Amino acid sequence: MDFIASIILGIVEGLTEFIPVSSTGHMILTAKLMGYDDQTPIMKTFEIVIQLGAILAIAIVYWRRILNLLGWSHSEPLSKQVGSVKRLNLIHVILGITPALMVAFFAKDYIKSLFSAQTVLYALVAGGIFMMFAEWYNRTKSRITSHDLDDLTYKQALLIGLYQIISVLWPGFSRSGSTISGGMLSGVSYKASADFSFLIAIPIMCAAAGYELLESYRYFTSDVLGLFVVGFIISFVVAYFVVLAFMKLIQKIRLTHFAIYRFVLAAVFWLFIMQ
Secondary structure, eight states: OOOOHHHHHHHHHHHTTTTOHHHHHHHHHHHTTOOOOSSSSSHHHHHHHHHHHHHHHHHHHHHHHHHHHHTOSSSOOOHHTTTTTSOHHHHHHHHHHHHHHHHHHHHHHHHHHHOOOOOOOHHHHHHHHHHHHHHHHHHHTTOOOOGGGGGHHHHHHHHHHHHOOOOHHHSSSSSSHHHHHHHTTBBBBBHHHHHHHHHHHHHHHHHHHHHHHHHHHGOOOOEEEHHHHHHHHHHHHHHHHHHHHHSSTTTTTTTHHHHHHHHHHHHIIIOOOOO
């Protein structure tokens, strides 16, 4: 790799990690178009590093909410927060992440065996169809009971966590796509589903990245450290502004728009990867 490749891959990661378009598919396609093998140890380690940059961006966007979850807020005393009747808390987050973490832990070897270009291609299409169905159902059949994060019930948090398993077992399906769609199928508004999806991404991705780093830390050598740092910074900056823009434009950018994009990406993926 060189610094140009590091910048490009950092941009791609930042753009795609938290929106429902499959960052996995984008990273495979981008690496292929630039002539890199994304399955080499160095490339896999680099991808972990730039994912950490994206995680940091989400943590900064939601820092107030994170402090509230930990039982402290800069704006009101702890006693008032604890006494609040209706508020998102750590139990919601635990319910949202536990199913995926358990599946990933006990089936990690099986999940790795599922990873292939063909699997990702089918996941792009299937995920798009699933997202279109979730949006249709949310608009026409579902009774929305949770309009923002603090309306979320424990049952809805658990259901979102269960839907997240799809993305764990099907590389390329998109973690955000499965969780946002799962929330909408469970009576949660589009915005609240996206907020919760972004929030639970922090512990999920930290756990996954931390586990992978235990096996990849030896690839942090002086000749690639600069590339890793550049990729991390670029991914952080891009992801930060992408999430802010997504939440600002959420009423204008529907899941169907992302689904159509996924179908186009699947066609490009087929031409450049499968052929």
